[in-house]
Amino acid sequence: MTIRVLLVDDHTMFREALRAMLAHAPGMEVVGEAKDGAQVQALVDTLRPDVVVMDVSMPGLNGIDATRRLHAQRPGVRVIALSAFVYKRFVLDMLHAGATAYVAKSAAGDELVRAIQQTALGKTYLCSEAATVLADAATRQGSPTSDAQKNALGRREKEVLSLLAEGHSTAQIATALHIAPSTAETHRRNIMRKLDMHNLAALTKYAIREGLVTA
Secondary structure (H helix, E strand, O other): OOEEEEEEOOOHHHHHHHHHHHOOOOOEEEEEEEOOHHHHHHHHHHHOOOEEEEEOOOOOOOHHHHHHHHHHHOOOOEEEEEEOOOOHHHHHHHHHHOOOEEEEHHHOOHHHHHHHHHHHOOOOEEOHHHHHHHHHHHHOOOOOOOHHHHHOOOHHHHHHHHHHHOOOOHHHHHHHHOOOHHHHHHHHHHHHHHHOOOOHHHHHHHHHHOOOOOO
16 A cells, blocks of 8 residues: 655755655655645645654744644544654654654654654654653653643743844843843753753744744
């Protein structure tokens, strides 16, 4: 049986590379492509794919929300999350939304083919990076502080994160919020610790996804 695949990613060249790679995979057919999450439902209804390869971070409707909507309407369609970022928050959010696999874009070769094959059989598949992230999270479950409490950002932290994502320096944030630079720096460190994200690119992606700043 041929596995029908729908590719969803906002980067045209990356979709084309995936299509070319999957064209050589036995038993698979790319039946369509979408550049954002808003197109997914209509294409699924029309093309009837078995598996949707879904980018996590996209402008407009992101992969998490698109997966959640798709899973509610067509739970039989398998979703593979594909992302350049393998952070605990992203992995867990995609799995909770209904995805049955998570693959890093850096591993989007033979590993993606295996993920498609496994999910088409109704199995769960995690790339090694995603599996490690979840294993690390599981070892911390015994902590008296829950993940929800650790990851919850306060009002001021959200303001700082929004300004960080817009490209403001710590000094500029301090001026804008009428706080000391040392306080702004403390907020920045606390945000990174709570979200387990340690670079500006990851924080910016998170801020966009959470609606704290527009893309």
